[in-house]
Amino acid sequence: MPPRGIGTGEEPVTLGLPRLRQTLQNPSERFQGLALHSGREAWLRLLPAEAGRGLLFVDAESGQEIPARTENLGDTSRQTQIHAGGRTLSTVEHLLSALAALRVDDVQIEVSGPELPIADGSAAPFIALIQAAGVTPHPSATAVEPLVLREPLLLTGAAGSSAVALPAPHFQATVALSYPNHPYLGHQIATFDAMTDDYASQIAPARTYGFLSEIEQLHARGLGLGASYDNALVLGETEYVTPPRFENELARHKLLDLIGDLALTGRPLHMHVVAVKPGHQLNTGLALLLSKL
Numbered sequence: 256m257p258p259r260g261i262g263t264g265e266e267p268v269t270l271g272l273p274r275l276r277q278t279l280q281n282p283s284e285r286f287q288g289l290a291l292h293s294g295r296e297a298w299l300r301l302l303p304a305e306a307g308r309g310l311l312f313v314d315a316e317s318g319q320e321i322p323a324r325t326e327n328l329g330d331t332s333r334q335t336q337i338h339a340g341g342r343t344l345s346t347v348e349h350l351l352s353a354l355a356a357l358r359v360d361d362v363q364i365e366v367s368g369p370e371l372p373i374a375d376g377s378a379a380p381f382i383a384l385i386q387a388a389g390v391t392p393h394p395s396a397t398a399v400e401p402l403v404l405r406e407p408l409l410l411t412g413a414a415g416s417s418a419v420a421l422p423a424p425h426f427q428a429t430v431a432l433s434y435p436n437h438p439y440l441g442h443q444i445a446t447f448d449a450m451t452d453d454y455a456s457q458i459a460p461a462r463t464y465g466f467l468s469e470i471e472q473l474h475a476r477g478l479g480l481g482a483s484y485d486n487a488l489v490l491g492e493t494e495y496v497t498p499p500r501f502e503n504e505l506a507r508h509k510l511l512d513l514i515g516d517l518a519l520t521g522r523p524l525h526m527h528v529v530a531v532k533p534g535h536q537l538n539t540g541l542a543l544l545l546s547k548l
Contacts (some may be wrong), residue, residue: 273398274523276360279303280389286380288372291346291463291487292334294480297368299350301388304361306397309521310354314342315367323351325519325546331535333478334370335516345370348535349463352515353381356454357390358523360399376462376486378511382455404526408544412537416530420541423527425449430510431531439494445506447514458514460500461507464488467496513538520545 283301290297304311310323319342321327329336335348350371354362356378374380408420426449434440447458465473465482467489473479488504489496501507513530516538524545530537 273400274358275392276306276397276399277358277390277392278306278361279359279385280391283384283388286372286374286384288374289481289483289486290368290370291373291376291481292478293345293369295368295370297366297370297372299367299371300365301384302363302365304363306361306393306395308361308363310351310359310362310364310518312337312344312347312364312366315365317342323347323519324521325539325543328519328539328543331539333473333535335512335519335535335539337519343369346373347371348512348515349374349378350381350515351518352511353378353385353459355514355518356459357382357385359385359390361393373463373481373486376464376488377508378459378515379455382459399523401523401525402520402545402548404524404545404548408541410537410541410544412532412534412540414532416532416534416537418528418530418533418537418541420545421527421529423525426524427527428510428513429527429529430506430513430533431529432506432509433532437490437492440490440505443503443506445503445510447510454514458507458511461504461511462486462488462500463508464490464505466490466492468492509533517542517545 279301285298285300287298312321319340321337321339321342321344323337327337327339329338329343334346336345337347404420404422411417428447430445432443465487484497488499513533516535519542
């Protein structure tokens with residue numbers, strides 16, 4: 256039986272109702288690959304963790320722990336970065352999104368390298384890695400309290416971006432994008448309901464994306480050094496350079512990122528988040544506000 260997670264429809268959720276904390280049944284295989292921004296080789300491995308440990312990264316060489324929490328946020332331009340004890344780890348959002356989607360509350364993530372492997376630019380390979388290891392409730396039956404929103408919360412960001420979190424009985428998200436200067440992209444909307452939609456097939460395969468014209472600018476900033484046609488959806492000025500997996504793949508990937516960034520709150524979220532033109536700065540800003548509730 257596949258592990259229970261967001262969108263499987265196996266567990267009805269009532270407003271504010273706690274559920275059992277979950278971890279992995281077994282250690283995962285080592286996942287190795289190229290990092291998106293540094294262009295260096297990196298690897299990670301997922302291990303079961305005791306109740307209450309949360310989503311915990313551990314440097315494989317030094318043993319430095321880097322909890323995936325809002326208080327450890329670093330740079331959020333073009334990716335989500337966390338740091339602790341002098342150790343910085345970049346591009347954590349796709350793995351965090353997959354862990355949140357499959358309701359993994361406690362896991363130790365061994366890492367080697369300055370950032371996580373980008374894989375194919377989506378969360379689908381991480382979903383497969385987690386499912387192969389298995390997800391299971393803790394034997395101690397410890398409960399995790401969801402973060403229940405009682406009144407709307409609004410956050411505005413740069414360049415017309417905004418996010419509003421609304422009370423809801425379980426997690427829902429809506430993302431809206433607009434590209435008026437690129438008619439072939441147009442307006443894109445993606446929606447996700449944790450009780451009716453399947454994250455693994457509808458959200459996880461959506462890839463990170465970027466315009467071909469931006470590559471030189473990114474390289475000048477030391478970013479995107481590992482980007483390729485194999486790990487990103489590449490956009491031209493008038494058409495896709497690489498074929499999209501979904502008609503609205505850009506909006507779906509932004510929704511994927513939103514789920515991963517909000518995982519930094521450390522709790523399941525019972526709310527409907529509506530985000531317009533979101534990026535990591537807006538997402539993590541919302542996570543910071545929610546963490547204070």
